[in-house]
Amino acid sequence: MDIVYIRDLRVMTTVGIFDWEQAIRQEVRIDLEMGTDIRPGAKSDRIEDVLDYKSVAKRVIKLVENNQRELVEAMAEDIAQMVLEEFPVPWLRLTLGKPGAVRGSSEVGICIERGERA
Ligand SMILES: Nc1nc2c(c(=O)[nH]1)N=C([C@H](O)[C@@H](O)CO)CN2
Numbered sequence: 001m002d003i004v005y006i007r008d009l010r011v012m013t014t015v016g017i018f019d020w021e022q023a024i025r026q027e028v029r030i031d032l033e034m035g036t037d038i039r040p041g042a043k044s045d046r047i048e049d050v051l052d053y054k055s056v057a058k059r060v061i062k063l064v065e066n067n068q069r070e071l072v073e074a075m076a077e078d079i080a081q082m083v084l085e086e087f088p089v090p091w092l093r094l095t096l097g098k099p100g101a102v103r104g105s106s107e108v109g110i111c112i113e114r115g116e117r118a
Pocket of ligand 1: 015016017018021070071072073098101102
């Protein structure tokens with residue numbers, strides 16, 4: 001299986017367990033690896049034959065910007081489900097981080113894998 005990836009995608013959203021977090025927008029950072037087969041696109045050299053990382057990134061940004069959750073777990077599941085449903089992706093690994101959420105740490109968050117790895 002090959003991988004198309006999006007790294008360090010930064011999006012403003014509302015996420016957090018505290019009242020003050022539900023009243024603000026803060027940055028989350030996303031890494032997304034998606035299983036695919038790059039060989040058809042490598043052969044044809046046409047965008048129609050590949051998983052378009054720009055289309056996926058635009059859709060992730062739209063979802064996250066319009067989302068409001070308490071837990072990063074809930075937001076990560078929302079993103080993973082959308083990608084698996086709307087794009088030809090059988091498997092993905094998603095990291096969702098909150099930079100600066102914990103003093104002394106550059107980032108906290110979660111990493112999930114969903115779908116079947118070929
Ligand atoms: N496993 C998690 N732990 C925590 C979360 C979370 O979403 N998942 N969230 C918080 C707070 O919102 C924190 O980020 C505020 O600084 C704490 N722990």
